[in-house]
Amino acid sequence: MDFTTCTFWLIMLPSMAVIYLVNRLEERSIRRARYTKSCLLLLSLTLLYTASAETLFIFLFVTILAYFGCICARKTENIKRKTILIFLIIILLIPLTYYKYANFIIRDVIGLPWDTFRDLVIPIGISFYTFQTIAFCIDTLKRNQEIPTFIDYMNFCSFFPQIVAGPIERRDSLLPQVTNLHLKWDSSNTAQGIFYIILGLFFKMVLGDNLATAMHIGYDGHNAFQVWGNNIAFGFRIYFDFAGYGLTAYGIAKALGINITLNFMSPYTCCNVTDFWRKWHISLTTWFRDYIYFALGGSRTRFWFFNIVFMFLISGIWHGAGWNFIIWGTLAGVTMVIHRIYRQSGRTLPSLIGWGITICTMMFIWMFFYETNMSIVYSNLLTILSPSAYDAGDFISLMQNNATQGSHLIVFCFLSLVIILLEYISIKKYGHPYQILLNPAACGCMLLLIFMLHSQKQSQFIYFAF
Amino acid sequence: MLKKVLIYLIVSLLLSLFINRTYEHHLRPDSLFFSDCLSTSRQWETKIRRQGEPCYVFAGGSEVRMSIEPLSMLKEHGIRAINAATQAGNGTRCNIQIALDFLQKGDTLVLSMFPDVTSIGENSSHGGVNFCYTQQGSKMFADGIVLPNAYNISHLLFGDSSCYSTHILRILTRPRCIYRYSCKENARISESGRVEVFIRKTHISPSKSPQEIKKTPITHFSGIASLIEQTKRACHTRGANLIVYLPRHCRSSIFRQTYAQTALYLTKLGIPVLRDPHLGTWENNDAYSDTPQHMSIQGGQVYSAYIAQLLKNKDYWTQEELLHIIHAPQ
Numbered sequence: 001m002d003f004t005t006c007t008f009w010l011i012m013l014p015s016m017a018v019i020y021l022v023n024r025l026e027e028r029s030i031r032r033a034r035y036t037k038s039c040l041l042l043l044s045l046t047l048l049y050t051a052s053a054e055t056l057f058i059f060l061f062v063t064i065l066a067y068f069g070c071i072c073a074r075k076t077e078n079i080k081r082k083t084i085l086i087f088l089i090i091i092l093l094i095p096l097t098y099y100k101y102a103n104f105i106i107r108d109v110i111g112l113p114w115d116t117f118r119d120l121v122i123p124i125g126i127s128f129y130t131f132q133t134i135a136f137c138i139d140t141l142k143r144n145q146e147i148p149t150f151i152d153y154m155n156f157c158s159f160f161p162q163i164v165a166g167p168i169e170r171r172d173s174l175l176p177q178v179t180n181l182h183l184k185w186d187s188s189n190t191a192q193g194i195f196y197i198i199l200g201l202f203f204k205m206v207l208g209d210n211l212a213t214a215m216h217i218g219y220d221g222h223n224a225f226q227v228w229g230n231n232i233a234f235g236f237r238i239y240f241d242f243a244g245y246g247l248t249a250y251g252i253a254k255a256l257g258i259n260i261t262l263n264f265m266s267p268y269t270c271c272n273v274t275d276f277w278r279k280w281h282i283s284l285t286t287w288f289r290d291y292i293y294f295a296l297g298g299s300r301t302r303f304w305f306f307n308i309v310f311m312f313l314i315s316g317i318w319h320g321a322g323w324n325f326i327i328w329g330t331l332a333g334v335t336m337v338i339h340r341i342y343r344q345s346g347r348t349l350p351s352l353i354g355w356g357i358t359i360c361t362m363m364f365i366w367m368f369f370y371e372t373n374m375s376i377v378y379s380n381l382l383t384i385l386s387p388s389a390y391d392a393g394d395f396i397s398l399m400q401n402n403a404t405q406g407s408h409l410i411v412f413c414f415l416s417l418v419i420i421l422l423e424y425i426s427i428k429k430y431g432h433p434y435q436i437l438l439n440p441a442a443c444g445c446m447l448l449l450i451f452m453l454h455s456q457k458q459s460q461f462i463y464f465a466f
Numbered sequence: 467m468l469k470k471v472l473i474y475l476i477v478s479l480l481l482s483l484f485i486n487r488t489y490e491h492h493l494r495p496d497s498l499f500f501s502d503c504l505s506t507s508r509q510w511e512t513k514i515r516r517q518g519e520p521c522y523v524f525a526g527g528s529e530v531r532m533s534i535e536p537l538s539m540l541k542e543h544g545i546r547a548i549n550a551a552t553q554a555g556n557g558t559r560c561n562i563q564i565a566l567d568f569l570q571k572g573d574t575l576v577l578s579m580f581p582d583v584t585s586i587g588e589n590s591s592h593g594g595v596n597f598c599y600t601q602q603g604s605k606m607f608a609d610g611i612v613l614p615n616a617y618n619i620s621h622l623l624f625g626d627s628s629c630y631s632t633h634i635l636r637i638l639t640r641p642r643c644i645y646r647y648s649c650k651e652n653a654r655i656s657e658s659g660r661v662e663v664f665i666r667k668t669h670i671s672p673s674k675s676p677q678e679i680k681k682t683p684i685t686h687f688s689g690i691a692s693l694i695e696q697t698k699r700a701c702h703t704r705g706a707n708l709i710v711y712l713p714r715h716c717r718s719s720i721f722r723q724t725y726a727q728t729a730l731y732l733t734k735l736g737i738p739v740l741r742d743p744h745l746g747t748w749e750n751n752d753a754y755s756d757t758p759q760h761m762s763i764q765g766g767q768v769y770s771a772y773i774a775q776l777l778k779n780k781d782y783w784t785q786e787e788l789l790h791i792i793h794a795p796q
Contacts, residue, residue, distance in 0.1 A: 191467040206627070447478035456591075456626050456628065
């Protein structure tokens, strides 16, 4: 379900037109709601099927199992219910573990030379809908909430704008909206939706894709400028790529009259790492906070630092099966702990210095995220820590030998900084990071830039791999 | 509000079209450089064309533009040749399309093909399509080699970020350079349209590893047959012939097998291939300037004379010869 492909829009737009038409033709409101929900579910499942039949099958397995598991558990007593919930969560995690971690566990952790799981293709969106389903089960059974009708539940799980790469929605926010779904043409919602869609596509197609071509993947040399260039390019790329997806998803949902979570709130304008993680991949961060960090006791225990590091470690593992993700998660947790200790000492840094430290820290940490080969990670780490790798001649040779990459890096990092500055101004002026970009004139400019500056080498959304 | 959004959408699309076309016509360095080359070739053509005397029109990338010297071909062997090549980055299809514009009845299109060429598919590069369109306009649709492929049409409507970012960097770092050379200092266009590069590298290493080349000869691409068929048809409608030559590279003899296999494949398609016994390799560093494809001034003259001789003698490979080379012990 790639928003940048024609296939998606060619399926989605006519289907939506049909749904609106059916909605208008059918006069009785009960039947109208039923038709609308059925059509929406059919559209979501069709779009999932375009990824692969296997993707659809696993999705149906996870969601249907969770639904009937919840029905059975709700009929039982409290203690038994807890056991069933734990059992259910374990079963729900099996497909995710199999596809995502089997190879890593068998080859890297246990050390067995088996190639059976090496070429497994991770079904698109499996981490997202598995987590959304788990959250549904926990919320329903712990708070003893009503089980929705099957069609409402399926629409909640499969709502097509957010199914493959989030946001990971909770039952309290999305379920009531799909339950009371009334598709009505609202030009204000549609216009708002279009603004978000254009902003999302601009982030992805102009900034994300071009920054991807500015990177030298697998670089293993001794030029620190190249390593930092890769880190910076990736740092900006992953933001614009993933926020671009989230904004487009938000826009599509908005046009349908549904509000989903905005996954990013301009994290690169933050002046400390704690704020950064509050505004980065918000739905996942809050998921981990609510179901892992708080479950461990949060900040009220003596071992709050362990809870933070553990939460980020799990977040790293969620992102991928590899030692690099484990190090990335641990480092993110450690930086959070360091910041909290510093904050508890009562000291604060000037905003600009805090921003600089946060940006540098994040750009350094991303190195462990994009490079999966640990020997390259180690070599790059040594390079950026070595003063001799910062020779001015290296910088000149980098620009001369990789002119296209170098020029892309400079031009699109500059453009990224301009956008981040606009987000900062928008926060100060409107209290919302993207408000300044959500008007017809700004969208016209962004459309022009999409037409003129989109990359010839389109890359898949990064988070499709997770 | 919605109306306003739609108006902005249409205005943006039209503005993008206008900016893209203006940039490609008047500002893009590569485009300007090769436009100059082609207009020099046009001037050369008006000088040498005689009624009833056919010409050889060379099509290809910079390996042709920087090596084939029509003046020495005419002087030494009486061969009337036109260098209608541009750069490999434009793609084989676009380079053929450009050269077709020079073809007249009785002429022969001499198409240069790398054994490891990768740009023969239906989809051409952004720069290639736009350069072709700048030169020929809607005439291109008639041949069906580059247009009306939908992907290629999209190149005409939308821009390409790498053009702009490379251009910006070039303005910042090397303002006097056109294309990759400064015309005054590093290269000049000769009277007959050959680009003479003054840069000399003392050691030129092959651009790709032998293993990589061996894996990707053009014979592995199913698109080659349809491309050859379309080119043959376009030549036929102009009353012209088509022959192929596989250019010489400064690289080791390990490539000879790949050369022979490619030549055999083309011969089986019914296309005459010029019989270069060096099998596309020339391990002579002095014959090259700055890349393994671009010949030095002297190297180009020697090579052009050699090609002229082959053309004069109509010296083409036979399938038996090529099979013999392929099956000969290494």
